[in-house]
Amino acid sequence: AQRVTQPEKLLSVFKGAPVELKCNYSYSGSPELFWYVQYSRQRLQLLLRHISRESIKGFTADLNKGETSFHLKKPFAQEEDSAMYYCALISGGSNYKLTFGKGTLLTVNP
């Protein structure tokens, strides 16, 4: 069965500092990986997805199949990045259901 692990419940950095939110997964096939974000009092929304190889709001994530990781990075954190971040994967099959990690609460201090 697939599993997503986010080892940090809380992460606190100062504005302008680099930030890395860790995500490891276990799945025997080739998963599709995602980062979702939930800002305070807003709904959960897609931040970025592996297949698009895009950078959103300065965030990037690289899939490392050898280490089964999909860490989220940003070189210079901003206060508005403070939010709950969830790593998720879609395994094989036709229903495209998401398997989520437990999330990391990022706080960017001024």
Place this chain on the structure above:
Amino acid sequence: GAGVSQSPSNKVTEKGKDVELRCDPISGHTALYWYRQRLGQGLEFLIYFQGNSAPDKSGLPSDRFSAERTGESVSTLTIQRTQQEDSAVYLCASSSSPYEQYFGPGTRLTVT
């Protein structure tokens, strides 16, 4: 256009009562998902609809949980004889493409 909506936003019920949670997906989205998030946990998949059929119900935790969907529109998640462990935020998501799900604001269910 309007996003996914859910009602009620909050529901407090007594143990043993039945509850119905409603999800209105984005118009035209054929896929609909229910997830739940218990305190301190990640989101857990409950059920997937494609149109009005549910090819994957594997996440429903017990036979007290059921869901239906009318066409490619509203879905209702019903929990019978609620228990305290059912307390959670129930999230609905809809999708028109495989790799992007749009989430509703959730229903916070508290069973006392």
